[in-house]
Amino acid sequence: xxxPKDYRYTDSHEWVRxxxxxxxxxxxxxxxxxxxxxxxxxDLPRVGDEVExxxxxxxxxxxxxxxxxxxxxxxxxxxxNELLNDxxxxxxxxxxxxxxxVRIEVEDLEQIDELQxxxxxxxxxxxxxxEEG
Amino acid sequence: MTAHGDARKTFLYDxxxxxxxxxVPFAGYWMPVQFEGIAAEHHRVRTKVGLFxxxxxxxxxFRGPRALSVVQRIxxxxxxxxxxxxxxxxxxxxxxxxxxxxxxxxxxxDTEWFVCVNASNKDKDYQxxxxxxxxxxxxxxxxxxxxxxxxxxxxxxxxxxxxxxxDVLAMKPFTFVKKDFQGAEVILATTGYTGEKGGEVYVxxxxxxxxxxxxxxxxxxxxxxxxxxxxxxxLRLEMKYCLYGNDIDETTTPVEAGLSWTVKFDKGDFVxxxxxxxxxxxxxxxxxxxxxxxxxxxxxxxxPVLVGDLEVGHVTSGTLSPTLGIAVGMAYVARPxxxxxxxxxxxxxxxxKVEARVVQSPLVKR
Numbered sequence: 262x263x264x265p266k267d268y269r270y271t272d273s274h275e276w277v278r279x280x281x282x283x284x285x286x287x288x289x290x291x292x293x294x295x296x297x298x299x300x301x302x303x304d305l306p307r308v309g310d311e312v313e314x315x316x317x318x319x320x321x322x323x324x325x326x327x328x329x330x331x332x333x334x335x336x337x338x339x340x341x342n343e344l345l346n347d348x349x350x351x352x353x354x355x356x357x358x359x360x361x362x363v364r365i366e367v368e369d370l371e372q373i374d375e376l377q378x379x380x381x382x383x384x385x386x387x388x389x390x391x392e393e394g
Numbered sequence: 395m396t397a398h399g400d401a402r403k404t405f406l407y408d409x410x411x412x413x414x415x416x417x418v419p420f421a422g423y424w425m426p427v428q429f430e431g432i433a434a435e436h437h438r439v440r441t442k443v444g445l446f447x448x449x450x451x452x453x454x455x456f457r458g459p460r461a462l463s464v465v466q467r468i469x470x471x472x473x474x475x476x477x478x479x480x481x482x483x484x485x486x487x488x489x490x491x492x493x494x495x496x497x498x499x500x501x502x503x504d505t506e507w508f509v510c511v512n513a514s515n516k517d518k519d520y521q522x523x524x525x526x527x528x529x530x531x532x533x534x535x536x537x538x539x540x541x542x543x544x545x546x547x548x549x550x551x552x553x554x555x556x557x558x559x560x561d562v563l564a565m566k567p568f569t570f571v572k573k574d575f576q577g578a579e580v581i582l583a584t585t586g587y588t589g590e591k592g593g594e595v596y597v598x599x600x601x602x603x604x605x606x607x608x609x610x611x612x613x614x615x616x617x618x619x620x621x622x623x624x625x626x627x628x629l630r631l632e633m634k635y636c637l638y639g640n641d642i643d644e645t646t647t648p649v650e651a652g653l654s655w656t657v658k659f660d661k662g663d664f665v666x667x668x669x670x671x672x673x674x675x676x677x678x679x680x681x682x683x684x685x686x687x688x689x690x691x692x693x694x695x696x697x698p699v700l701v702g703d704l705e706v707g708h709v710t711s712g713t714l715s716p717t718l719g720i721a722v723g724m725a726y727v728a729r730p731x732x733x734x735x736x737x738x739x740x741x742x743x744x745x746x747k748v749e750a751r752v753v754q755s756p757l758v759k760r
Binding site: 298299301302317322324325327329 | 427694713745746
């Protein structure tokens with residue numbers, strides 16, 4: 262299960278990559294895509310939408326389940342990954358690069374600091390694995 | 395507190411891991427959710443043949459000179475006076491008409507019935523059976539002795555014939571025979587949960603790996619491959635077959651669930667009859683419908699069903715139909731919005747609303 266060191270993470274398995282001062286890219290983690298299985302469709306916010314930390318901003322549907330995507334930080338949507346409309350399965354094959362979901366202009370930089378480090382997130386995954394025995 | 399730490403393995407576990415199965419805990423067992431991919435496995439069963447390990451399911455035997463009255467009393471369908479060798483799908487109800495479980499009764503003789511029950515209900519069912527039998531007949535839990543393999547798809551009869559003999563090809567749907575497989579007595583039934591031809595084989599644990607390997611080997615040129623629980627779910631959903639815990643449970647009745655055809659009101663008294671008669675005569679206030687989504691989004695269990703702003707029901711199952719390429723589902727919908735052609739709205743987790751239409755079942759014609 263890959264967990265890039267320079268990304269930040271949430272408990273709900275989103276990742277955040279800091280692009281420049283106050284712009285971040287958001288996606289779902291390798292763990293999340295693996296749990297979902299074959300992703301067949303997505304529903305994302307529109308450019309210009311305001312999103313609030315912890316609130317659902319989109320939905321990812323796999324053949325067997327659907328899961329909400331929660332905003333890791335509050336801000337405004339700058340860009341949406343249009344590639345996913347035609348080929349949502351890219352999230353399965355490349356969750357951390359080509360499979361990104363949205364770019365957000367962050368309103369409060371402190372919210373980025375409050376996200377988990379890669380080490381913390383790996384620890385969380387370890388616990389989840391234990392629970393599954 | 396390990397929720398799944400004590401999940402058990404079926405006797406076919408190693409076969410699944412070798413075949414690349416993605417194993418998940420389900421109803422207390424490690425089961426394969428998928429192998430090559432849910433959609434690919436689904437299409438394989440619709441066009442070729444697939445093998446399902448359904449060893450997690452339970453088996454119970456009713457036996458004795460007075461078993462007939464017991465099995466007729468606890469079921470809604472007529473499992474009793476059919477000929478030996480017949481399989482009958484039936485709900486088992488509470489006095490409230492709520493469904494304890496749905497299952498298949500196999501009539502072995504006038505004094506013996508073999509029953510296959512849902513994995514998640516095994517213990518509950520067995521206790522219910524024993525209580526209802528009131529000592530009038532033997533009720534034996536055979537779940538620990540049997541494994542079960544379903545062989546489903548247009549090529550399934552040919553594959554079963556290669557393993558069990560050509561007489562299999564003449565078997566009618568919902569019948570069964572006892573067969574010898576390498577010295578083990580197996581029950582071969584022309585039943586299933588996919589809408590395809592084929593059967594389900596109840597096999598003693600010690601013989602199941604050999605049977606699985608032989609089916610895989612003899613079916614190679616027929617396109618056989620193992621199929622996971624993911625495709626099992628999308629296959630049954632396209633046929634509008636109920637999944638216990640999703641579409642039916644102790645709060646829903648067979649009349650509401652569209653299973654009135656499994657309720658034989660004239661067979662004599664049975665548990666739940668009074669309520670079901672009333673629902674039949676007065677009409678149930680809601681019914682389980684099949685619907686197709688006309689827009690983007692996949693309905694899932696629990697999503698509200700609306701007509702205008704009014705909540706008229708809830709989704710019980712939903713998926714992207716691999717055969718139709720559109721999202722489909724099942725839902726309880728209040729009268730009169732449950733009629734074929736009714737337009738309903740599915741509230742997708744409060745994020746978005748999507749239009750849908752109530753349609754005739756099955757969703758996919760076989």
